Amino acid sequence: xxxxxxxxxxxxxxxxxxxxxxxxxxxxxxxxxxxxxxxxxxxxxxxxxxxxxxxxxxxxxxxxxxxxxxxxxxxxxxxxxxxxxxxxxxxxxxxxxxxxxxxxxxxxxxxxxxxxxxxxxxxxxxxxxxxxxxxxxxxxxxxxxxxxxxxxxxxxxxxxxxxxxxxxxxxxxxxxxxxxxxxxxxxxxxxxxxxxxxxxxxxxxxxxxxxxxxxxxxxxxxxxxxxxxxxxxxxxxxxxxxxxxxxxxxxxxxxxxxxxxxxxxxxxxxxxxxxxxxxxxxxxxxxxxxxxxxxxxxxxxxxxxxxxxxxxxxxxxxxxxxxxxxxxxxxxxxxxxxxx
Numbered sequence: 001x002x003x004x005x006x007x008x009x010x011x012x013x014x015x016x017x018x019x020x021x022x023x024x025x026x027x028x029x030x031x032x033x034x035x036x037x038x039x040x041x042x043x044x045x046x047x048x049x050x051x052x053x054x055x056x057x058x059x060x061x062x063x064x065x066x067x068x069x070x071x072x073x074x075x076x077x078x079x080x081x082x083x084x085x086x087x088x089x090x091x092x093x094x095x096x097x098x099x100x101x102x103x104x105x106x107x108x109x110x111x112x113x114x115x116x117x118x119x120x121x122x123x124x125x126x127x128x129x130x131x132x133x134x135x136x137x138x139x140x141x142x143x144x145x146x147x148x149x150x151x152x153x154x155x156x157x158x159x160x161x162x163x164x165x166x167x168x169x170x171x172x173x174x175x176x177x178x179x180x181x182x183x184x185x186x187x188x189x190x191x192x193x194x195x196x197x198x199x200x201x202x203x204x205x206x207x208x209x210x211x212x213x214x215x216x217x218x219x220x221x222x223x224x225x226x227x228x229x230x231x232x233x234x235x236x237x238x239x240x241x242x243x244x245x246x247x248x249x250x251x252x253x254x255x256x257x258x259x260x261x262x263x264x265x266x267x268x269x270x271x272x273x274x275x276x277x278x279x280x281x282x283x284x285x286x287x288x289x290x291x292x293x294x295x296x297x298x299x300x301x302x303x304x305x306x307x308x309x310x311x312x313x314x315x316x317x318x319x320x321x322x323x324x325x326x327x328x329x330x331x332x333x334x335x336x337x338x339x340x
Contacts, residue, residue: 013058040070086160091265096294102309104146114153168196198227238273247275
């Protein structure tokens with residue numbers, strides 16, 4: 001339920017409205033939509049509650065057709081949310097490029113890749129230290145040692161670090177090393193993990209699940225924001241389909257749809273959607289053209305030797321060429337790439 005207040009609603013009247021609602025054990029979230037103040041009512045309310053709230057002095061109207069995700073709904077804020085990750089802002093006029101390997105494999109590997117992607121214009125470094133893999137026999141990551149190597153690469157390059165958190169108990173450990181925690185597609189509906197990353201202050205990159213709807217993605221984000229952390233970035237990474245031509249289907253329409261429904265930033269992962277490096281540049285360009293606030297791209301200096309996701313990882317040279325392409329697309333739309 002959303003209550004829209006009158007333009008001449010006083011602070012005393014607003015306080016009385018909030019006390020009335022909270023008196024029924026409901027939560028409230030106050031937001032601004034232009035010059036209008038809206039109050040989202042969160043919780044199970046009794047029949048007739050909408051009429052009771054609508055009768056209060058200072059209430060212009062009440063809608064029971066409110067989104068199920070009042071904290072992240074577009075109506076909750078009068079401007080898009082901008083999320084700062086280290087020295088970079090995601091959700092502003094610039095397009096942010098996150099790049100790096102699927103997983104950290106060795107000190108030399110992450111150092112070479114970090115230096116390479118920084119040279120070509122990336123501003124954030126991705127790299128998995130904990131890897132949830134389909135097969136229990138696949139490489140599962142280096143754990144804390146991998147996080148230490150990412151932190152060292154940050155010191156050498158200035159790139160902020162993004163790495164995946166796979167369990168609630170790992171949140172404190174990752175917080176010691178990374179600048180943004182990633183919740184992967186397989187964990188999008190791991191509600192304990194969502195609450196855990198929502199209870200800490202660092203930004204969270206939330207990836208859409210393999211078979212999840214846009215509404216389910218927004219409800220997952222609601223868990224994080226509702227737990228106290230508004231610094232959430234959504235990521236469209238491709239969804240599962242009947243087609244086997246690509247690893248997934250990049251739902252490019254998710255970008256404008258999400259822009260209509262939420263104030264949170266939206267980025268694209270062309271690597272996981274494609275599953276093949278030859279397709280990544282085109283999908284990356286499409287993401288920027290559709291209005292994405294950034295890209296997260298897998299890059300490896302020796303993809304043929306990669307312990308995970310080698311076929312979809314760009315070479316450093318290919319990443320440089322892709323950066324030229326997306327820069328041209330961004331410039332055509334009046335958006336430049338973010339720089340350190």
